Amino acid sequence: MNMNPMNHLTKRTTLGLFAIALGSGLCAQKTMKTATVAADAGKDYQTVVDAAYTKYKDLKEGKNADYIPALAQVPSDLFGVSLVTVDGKQYHKGDVDSPVSIQSISKVFALARVIEDEGPKAVQDKVGVDATGEVFNSITAVERMRGKEINPCVNPGAIATTSLVRGKTYEEKWNAIIGIHSDMAGRPLQVNQPVYESEAATNQRNQAIAHLLLAYERMYWDPVKSTDLYTKQCAINVGSRDLGIMAATLANGGVNPVTGKRVVSPETVEHVLAVMATAGLYDDSGIWLYNTGLPGKSGVGGGLIAVCPGKFGIAVVSPPLDAAGNSVKGQRVIYDVVNELKANPYLVQPKVPAVKK
Numbered sequence: 001m002n003m004n005p006m007n008h009l010t011k012r013t014t015l016g017l018f019a020i021a022l023g024s025g026l027c028a029q030k031t032m033k034t035a036t037v038a039a040d041a042g043k044d045y046q047t048v049v050d051a052a053y054t055k056y057k058d059l060k061e062g063k064n065a066d067y068i069p070a071l072a073q074v075p076s077d078l079f080g081v082s083l084v085t086v087d088g089k090q091y092h093k094g095d096v097d098s099p100v101s102i103q104s105i106s107k108v109f110a111l112a113r114v115i116e117d118e119g120p121k122a123v124q125d126k127v128g129v130d131a132t133g134e135v136f137n138s139i140t141a142v143e144r145m146r147g148k149e150i151n152p153c154v155n156p157g158a159i160a161t162t163s164l165v166r167g168k169t170y171e172e173k174w175n176a177i178i179g180i181h182s183d184m185a186g187r188p189l190q191v192n193q194p195v196y197e198s199e200a201a202t203n204q205r206n207q208a209i210a211h212l213l214l215a216y217e218r219m220y221w222d223p224v225k226s227t228d229l230y231t232k233q234c235a236i237n238v239g240s241r242d243l244g245i246m247a248a249t250l251a252n253g254g255v256n257p258v259t260g261k262r263v264v265s266p267e268t269v270e271h272v273l274a275v276m277a278t279a280g281l282y283d284d285s286g287i288w289l290y291n292t293g294l295p296g297k298s299g300v301g302g303g304l305i306a307v308c309p310g311k312f313g314i315a316v317v318s319p320p321l322d323a324a325g326n327s328v329k330g331q332r333v334i335y336d337v338v339n340e341l342k343a344n345p346y347l348v349q350p351k352v353p354a355v356k357k
């Protein structure tokens with residue numbers, strides 16, 4: 001697979017190649033006028049990424065998460081933006097290889113593992129797929145619904161989902177979890193040990209959630225070990241480059257567009273993206289969807305991904321968060337990029353022209 005956009009400097013003008021180069025025709029009007037089609041498409045994506053990066057680089061809003069002590073130590077000015085297309089082209093800007101802990105974004109990949117292995121019905125019946133509309137670590141949401149209808153993108157649903165990961169032992173389950181994360185990223189990922197230890201020492205609230213779920217018979221493995229597995233998955237280190245490739249793997253129906261490896265099936269991805277759309281940014285998921293139309297997922301480490309199905313994945317790393325726990329710069333950058341690329345799937349140009357009356 002050719003990953004260097006400059007190698008695409010060929011004089012082709014057919015609309016078909018054009019669409020492939022642009023990830024199904026984004027920005028088509030802008031690039032139509034030149035002969036160096038795919039290279040211009042590359043420039044367009046890079047230009048849009050660079051512009052959003054520059055616009056928000058010095059924004060000082062938001063604050064690192066500090067309820068996990070180690071997260072308060074991460075440099076607040078870390079800032080990386082990565083866009084990866086379904087044909088494996090990559091557009092990066094900033095600190096794209098500086099790792100942060102993946103945190104809640106791991107919920108997406110643990111969910112993908114469980115849907116792939118147990119089927120979508122298992123998650124719908126045993127966890128739930130409705131948005132709670134509450135903060136990500138809400139206990140009242142669990143209590144109100146007596147453990148039912150809790151979304152895999154918020155902590156209770158995520159811990160229940162992790163408890164469903166296949167494997168008889170902690171090690172087998174962990175291998176399944178780290179395996180899917182690494183395959184999605186296309187390289188072996190590692191755990192950030194200080195972050196893991198820091199959260200493991202302070203995660204009494206998540207332990208309480210796991211025990212409350214157990215009381216309602218909605219935990220499917222040992223609650224203490226499941227919470228620990230979940231805590232460890234949240235401490236997996238990723239840069240925006242990794243997250244961009246992981247998001248692009250979802251955009252590409254479960255095949256990593258850089259390595260070519262099939263990680264999960266397109267049918268698994270379709271359910272994962274739907275869950276992300278309902279609660280990927282917790283209680284601000286409605287605002288997010290209103291502005292992007294894309295399934296997204298944030299983490300309190302400062303990562304944020306969005307998936308434009310069949311086109312591209314985009315990721316931002318920037319630790320300062322807003323009150324809902326979502327990266328401030330991450331949201332601004334992705335709003336801008338989606339808008340510039342007209343990538344909101346709900347934005348449709350009519351196929352049949354309006355009839356003049």
Ligand code: GLN
Nearest residue numbers: 103104136234299300325
């Ligand atoms: N590990 C974090 C927690 O459980 C993840 C939360 C998040 O990223 N929103 O609290």
